[in-house]
Amino acid sequence: xxxxxxxxxxxxxxxxxxxxxxxxxxxxxxxxxxxxxxxxxxxxxxxxxxxxxxxxxxxxxxxxxxxxxxxxxxxxxxxxxxxxxxxxxxxxxxxxxxxxxxxxxxxxxxxxxxxxxxxxxxxxxxxxxxxxxxxxxxxxxxxxxxxxxxxxxxxxxxxxxxxxxxxxxxxxxxxxxxxxxxxxxxxxxxxxxxxxxxxxxxxxxxxxxxxxxxxxxxxxxxxxxxxxxxxxxxxxxxxxxxxxxxxxxxxxxxxxxxxxxxxxxxxxxxxxxxxxxxxxxxxxxxxxxxxxxxxxxxxxxxxxxxxxxxxxxxxxxxxxxxxxxxxxxxxxxxxxxxxxxxxxxxxxxxxxxxxxxxxxxxxxxxxxxxxxxxxxxxxxxxxxxxxxxxxxxxxxxxxxxxxxxxxxxxxxxxxxxxxxxxxxxxxxxxxxxxxxxxxxxxxxxxxxxxxxxxxxxxxxxxxxxxxxxxxx
Numbered sequence: 457x458x459x460x461x462x463x464x465x466x467x468x469x470x471x472x473x474x475x476x477x478x479x480x481x482x483x484x485x486x487x488x489x490x491x492x493x494x495x496x497x498x499x500x501x502x503x504x505x506x507x508x509x510x511x512x513x514x515x516x517x518x519x520x521x522x523x524x525x526x527x528x529x530x531x532x533x534x535x536x537x538x539x540x541x542x543x544x545x546x547x548x549x550x551x552x553x554x555x556x557x558x559x560x561x562x563x564x565x566x567x568x569x570x571x572x573x574x575x576x577x578x579x580x581x582x583x584x585x586x587x588x589x590x591x592x593x594x595x596x597x598x599x600x601x602x603x604x605x606x607x608x609x610x611x612x613x614x615x616x617x618x619x620x621x622x623x624x625x626x627x628x629x630x631x632x633x634x635x636x637x638x639x640x641x642x643x644x645x646x647x648x649x650x651x652x653x654x655x656x657x658x659x660x661x662x663x664x665x666x667x668x669x670x671x672x673x674x675x676x677x678x679x680x681x682x683x684x685x686x687x688x689x690x691x692x693x694x695x696x697x698x699x700x701x702x703x704x705x706x707x708x709x710x711x712x713x714x715x716x717x718x719x720x721x722x723x724x725x726x727x728x729x730x731x732x733x734x735x736x737x738x739x740x741x742x743x744x745x746x747x748x749x750x751x752x753x754x755x756x757x758x759x760x761x762x763x764x765x766x767x768x769x770x771x772x773x774x775x776x777x778x779x780x781x782x783x784x785x786x787x788x789x790x791x792x793x794x795x796x797x798x799x800x801x802x803x804x805x806x807x808x809x810x811x812x813x814x815x816x817x818x819x820x821x822x823x824x825x826x827x828x829x830x831x832x833x834x835x836x837x838x839x840x841x842x843x844x845x846x847x848x849x850x851x852x853x854x855x856x857x858x859x860x861x862x863x864x865x866x867x868x869x870x871x872x873x874x875x876x877x878x879x880x881x882x883x884x885x886x887x888x889x890x891x892x893x894x895x896x897x898x899x900x901x902x903x904x905x906x907x908x909x910x911x912x913x914x915x916x917x918x919x920x921x922x923x924x925x926x927x928x
Contacts, residue, residue: 520738609678
């Protein structure tokens with residue numbers, strides 16, 4: 457059987473953009489199993505290679521870098537830093553349809569969906585009985601379904617209504633699909649993740665693989681992010697995730713030590729071996745270092761939040777201050793003799809990044825309990841205090857539903873900073889506008905973001921509008 461590789465609305469080419477303002481080039485590696493042209497897919501070996509190509513394809517601009525820019529620079533956790541116009545637009549809420557980051561995010565996410573669709577279409581047709589040993593065929597289909605769901609989850613949170621592409625387009629008309637509704641997109645995400653729960657492995661030593669734990673955790677996050685959250689479902693899937701054998705890692709700082717990759721807290725984790733191996737992580741090189749101005753600078757407000765909480769452990773694990781006074785650039789917000797850098801990615805090109813870890817799910821369960829009833833805050837407190845105890849903080853003083861709501865929001869911020877979650881938390885809790893418009897710089901002056909509802913989603917890239925008149 458021939459596998460037809462197609463060009464979708466957003467071609468899934470793995471292109472590493474060199475950021476404007478960088479003073480060095482970053483090595484680009486194409487996935488070793490990336491399949492181009494027409495290939496014969498007739499046996500279990502080919503099926504496994506095709507699935508590996510899906511995972512390899514995820515080492516793209518979105519999953520390496522933009523996930524954090526979108527989650528933290530858009531929010532109150534970081535400034536754009538550097539001199540990249542696309543990042544600065546995201547920081548200042550002046551993004552338009554020609555923004556380069558927006559265009560490549562659309563391409564990266566639809567490229568991953570394209571690869572997953574190829575698996576879902578073709579693996580059922582492979583006749584090799586070896587593919588059914590230990591139910592491998594269904595496991596592959598479950599993993600591909602999970603990845604497709606995850607990337608549609610990212611698309612709907614970034615762009616809102618988008619085309620829902622579930623099969624290989626066979627003609628131009630099929631590539632020019634109209635937007636699906638947000639409700640239709642979430643329904644498909646849930647369907648894919650329910651399939652993934654049924655067919656993926658319970659656990660995997662390699663936390664880069666989609667497992668039942670990943671699917672359960674994603675469903676918890678999806679049900680919390682829908683326009684009308686279903687807190688009973690959030691609680692259900694948080695419980696299912698927690699029951700999957702994950703435990704909080706003893707040391708918060710140790711979570712970001714390369715010696716502790718794929719640890720007990722990790723649920724889903726990008727796997728980087730460095731450029732001497734299969735995949736290298738170029739992101740640390742653009743956020744930390746001297747000589748030229750790096751990107752994604754921690755904000756004054758985040759540092760103040762750590763200090764106000766007396767949270768030295770998470771502050772020091774998350775942010776590193778350096779004297780860069782000899783560097784020939786300026787900054788509007790920080791003194792260069794004590795300048796902050798993100799500190800969660802310390803192993804250079806070998807730094808893994810967490811897509812989901814257990815603390816995220818524990819705090820999401822706390823949120824579900826608090827939202828389920830006015831008295832749920834007391835159950836939530838046990839979970840919030842569990843997270844705080846690890847970093848040697850006393851119990852949260854929150855003593856009612858409203859106070860606990862804000863306490864959980866703050867705890868998620870301090871715990872998950874620079875892991876790509878903050879902006880999406882503010883969006884799903886309808887707090888983005890009020891939080892961002894209250895932002896001050898280090899001198900107490902308003903940052904004047906002037907965020908409106910029109911700023912909460914990315915515009916569809918102009919290139920895609922030009923290609924597809926049905927998404928205008």
